[in-house]
Amino acid sequence: MRYNVPSPLETRIISQRFDLPNSASIDTYLANDGYVALRKAIGMAPEAIIDELRASSLRGRGGAGFPTGMKWSFVPRNTGRPSYIICNSDESEPCTCKDRLLMENDPQQLIEGMLIAGWTIQSSKGYIFIRGEYRYQIEIMERAIAEAYERGYLGKNVLGTGWDFDLYTHSGAGAYECGEETALLESLEGKRGVPRLKPPFPAVAGAFQSPTILNNTETLSTVPVIIRMGGADYAALGTPKNGGTRLMCVSGHVNKPGVYELPLGFPLMRLINDVCGGMRNRKKLKAVIPGGSSAPVLKAEECDIPLDFDSIAKAKSMAGSGGILVLDEDTDMVAVALRTIKFYAHESCGWCIPCREGTTWLKKVLTRFHDGGGRSSDIDLIAELANNMLGRTFCALGDAAAMPTAAFVAKFRDEFEAYLKRSSAAVEPELAVV
Amino acid sequence: MTFSPALEERFAKLLTSYPPGRQRSAVVPMLLYAQDEIGHVSQELVEEVACRCGVTPLQVDEVIGYYSMLHRKPLGKYHVQVCTNISCQVVGGEDLYGHAARTLGIGNKQVTPDGLISLEEVECMGACSWAPAIQINYDFHHFVTRERxxxxxxxxxxxxxxETA
Structure with a gap:
């Protein structure tokens, strides 16, 4: 099911089956290019599959944007040890709601992507780690897995190759940190989801300390398309080093928020004005958070950029998970900054001190500030706290909290100062002494 | 403890889903699925899951505090979760949460006296483009107004x- 009307400006590659009747059924899938890529892949050498991925310039859709072909090439093959394929469907980055659609509308595409990954490293087991809140999506995936077993795409002797591949779902139970790949692996082992020291990277010692391919739902769902159409053709849809399309999740103050599949390099302002029907209530654009809540905010005048990993990085933000929050002129940026840091403080796993203490103190200072008790020194204190967390935490969650906070203060300092004036004017002089 | 046949079947499947000797992996999903049936994570459930997965009750205990969906106290029959994270916040999520608390007369993670409804202010639930969103148990509701x-x-x-399923 879709929750927003598709746009004619979309390039529908991985969402091509979303609007077909019974799109989640294996029959629909088979009638629409389903499992063509797997049949092609099993006639290819592992190196050739990885070469196609390299040629596609596919970059991880979970947040980090790491080249997928390179990630797969790091996994040692023929070690005689078991290896695993893990799909990260723990989708929890605020502003992001695409993995849910991929599971609801095209679960077989994800299964086929995992099978191709499995074939490439001759793995015999895969797990789809799905956030606990997505119970119905887990049920959809389980029905799809059962159908794939019935038709011989999963289980013993896949398509007569003599190769076995079993696939399972694994439910999370509410923890943003489990989207971090090593924390996910800890959680998969039944422990608290705290990150592991890297190296070794999951490619070498991942699930159950064995070689592992671990990718985001959208990344794995894209693999069949690349094998089917060829890496070079897929790459050509996007821009150099930013191949193909991605699901962009637009939320906030636009007329038509929604999830739209667009080529990388699609202009942000065209997304807002043409795909999403412009700003709601004819308000002016104030800012955009372009890649999930971890991405530093862009001011309106910084938004005339193409949406690809490198262009957004050049604008000192990040493409991240593809969650794009559009904010209008009436938005209270202090309130958004506070809500953002509340989230990270809640989700910090507590393992390392700069993150645990940094997010907590940022939350305390921002709460005080927001509630009218701010001091003039607080603005610099917030910036200093955030900057002291950057690069000093065990995993990326600390940076994910610090980067947007530092950007809110740096880019909307005037709003923070206005808060200060309002709160000092509101306090009676004698009360201020008390 | 005895569970429904459907849950027993799920447990049996979970215990064979992981590599040999890795049954600890089943702890978190087992707790969540069992909580859905019995209403909360009781001490009895902790010991049962520990026994079935071959781990100590302490190893089960230590994950419960970590995962926000696991609750030691009973929730309402319907657990109403209102997202107030930024995509929902900027289109009225916080207002909706305030309305929910006033209407139901309960605060965060509290249960109505009749045990029917519990309320929770939650982090992003993955419905950002169709905000503000709430979940009732596992059902998503999009573009939720006060009236809705x-x-x-x-x-x-x-x-x-x-319920959807």
Whole structure:
């Protein structure tokens, strides 16, 4: 099911089956290019599959944007040890709601992507780690897995190759940190989801300390398309080093928020004005958070950029998970900054001190500030706290909290100062002494 | 402890899903699936899951505090979760949460006296493009207004609410 009307400006590659009747059924899938890529892949050498991925310039859709072909090439093959394929469907980055659609509308595409990954490293087991809140999506995936077993795409002797591949779902139970790949692996082992020291990277010692391919739902769902159409053709849809399309999740103050599949390099302002029907209530654009809540905010005048990993990085933000929050002129940026840091403080796993203490103190200072008790020194204190967390935490969650906070203060300092004036004017002089 | 046949079947499948000797992996999913059936994570459940997965009760205990969906106290029959994270916040999520708390007369993670409804302010639930969003148990509701919220609560009270599955 879709929750927003598709746009004619979309390039529908991985969402091509979303609007077909019974799109989640294996029959629909088979009638629409389903499992063509797997049949092609099993006639290819592992190196050739990885070469196609390299040629596609596919970059991880979970947040980090790491080249997928390179990630797969790091996994040692023929070690005689078991290896695993893990799909990260723990989708929890605020502003992001695409993995849910991929599971609801095209679960077989994800299964086929995992099978191709499995074939490439001759793995015999895969797990789809799905956030606990997505119970119905887990049920959809389980029905799809059962159908794939019935038709011989999963289980013993896949398509007569003599190769076995079993696939399972694994439910999370509410923890943003489990989207971090090593924390996910800890959680998969039944422990608290705290990150592991890297190296070794999951490619070498991942699930159950064995070689592992671990990718985001959208990344794995894209693999069949690349094998089917060829890496070079897929790459050509996007821009150099930013191949193909991605699901962009637009939320906030636009007329038509929604999830739209667009080529990388699609202009942000065209997304807002043409795909999403412009700003709601004819308000002016104030800012955009372009890649999930971890991405530093862009001011309106910084938004005339193409949406690809490198262009957004050049604008000192990040493409991240593809969650794009559009904010209008009436938005209270202090309130958004506070809500953002509340989230990270809640989700910090507590393992390392700069993150645990940094997010907590940022939350305390921002709460005080927001509630009218701010001091003039607080603005610099917030910036200093955030900057002291950057690069000093065990995993990326600390940076994910610090980067947007530092950007809110740096880019909307005037709003923070206005808060200060309002709160000092509101306090009676004698009360201020008390 | 005895569970429904469907849950027993799920447990049996979970215990064979992981590599040999890795049954600890089943702890978190087992707790969540069992909580859905018995209402909360009781001490008895902790010991049962520990026993079935071959780990100590302490190893089960230590994950419960970590995962926000696991609750040691019973929730309402319908757990109403209102997202106030930024995509929802900027289109009225916080207002909706305030409305929910006032209407239901309960605060965060509290249960109505009749045990029917519990309320929780939650982090991003993955419905950002269709905000503001709430979840009732595992059902998503998108573009929720105060009026829509009131209708849903009325349906819960009337017994006319249909869960998706």
């Amino acid at each position: 919220f009131d209708q849903l609560i009325q349906a819960l009270r009337d017994g006319t609410y249909q």
